[in-house]
Amino acid sequence: RSKEMGYSDTPGPGYDVDLSPEDGTARRIIARVGGLETSAPNSVRVSLPTEKDVPPELRRLLEPDVGDAIMKVIVKHWEPDRARWSIGDYLDLQPRVRGQIQVGWETYFHSGVTFDRSALPQSAAVEELPTGTLIRLGDKPMEVDAADIVAVRAALGYPV
Numbered sequence: 001r002s003k004e005m006g007y008s009d010t011p012g013p014g015y016d017v018d019l020s021p022e023d024g025t026a027r028r029i030i031a032r033v034g035g036l037e038t039s040a041p042n043s044v045r046v047s048l049p050t051e052k053d054v055p056p057e058l059r060r061l062l063e064p065d066v067g068d069a070i071m072k073v074i075v076k077h078w079e080p081d082r083a084r085w086s087i088g089d090y091l092d093l094q095p096r097v098r099g100q101i102q103v104g105w106e107t108y109f110h111s112g113v114t115f116d117r118s119a120l121p122q123s124a125a126v127e128e129l130p131t132g133t134l135i136r137l138g139d140k141p142m143e144v145d146a147a148d149i150v151a152v153r154a155a156l157g158y159p160v
Contacts, residue, residue, distance in 0.1 A: 064139045071106045075129055083108040085141060093149050103152045105141040108134045119155035121148040 060066060067085050074083055086104025094102050101109050110132040117126065123138040123145065135152060137144045154160045 062141055064136075064141055067106060067141050068136065071108060071134065072129070075108050075131065075134070079131060080108070081110050087142065090144060090149055093146050094153065097158075100153075100158055101156055103135075103137075103149045103156075105138075105144050106134060106136045107152065108132055113156070115155045115157070117155070119151060121145075121151040123148050124152065 071083060071085055074080065082101050083106075084102055084104035085106040086102070090104050091102060094100075096102070101107065101113070108129070113133070115133075120126065120135070121137070125136045127134045127136070137148045137152070150160045
């Protein structure tokens with residue numbers, strides 16, 4: 001389902017796309033685009049269920065090549081200022097501060113953002129896209145080390 005949404009504290013409408021089974025269980029993939037992300041109106045967040053909540057026939061969606069392809073399509077076609085592929089556990093490690101980029105398994109930000117490459121963890125793979133930078137933390141989207149997320153935040157110049 002997809003619906004246009006707008007909240008009073010956001011500069012404009014956004015889109016919320018939930019892919020979930022009819023029984024309403026927690027097995028869902030959520031994509032929030034635009035004004036729903038109050039810290040950055042032109043951003044995208046892809047949230048995943050936990051691996052135990054995903055039936056075997058859908059586990060392919062959690063593989064790194066699929067996630068990477070989805071992120072690149074989002075960046076190419078939506079041209080967000082930032083985007084992330086994440087789960088709730090990763091978001092819980094980070095304060096929600098307006099203007100700060102929240103880090104996930106894959107984190108994209110536009111070309112105007114500076115960061116210290118030397119401060120990135122060993123698991124980080126950096127890819128320059130035409131409009132910005134994509135940082136991927138390892139090959140297991142559901143198993144990113146908390147220290148790696150903190151290290152990326154430090155590389156972005158945020159207090160940790």
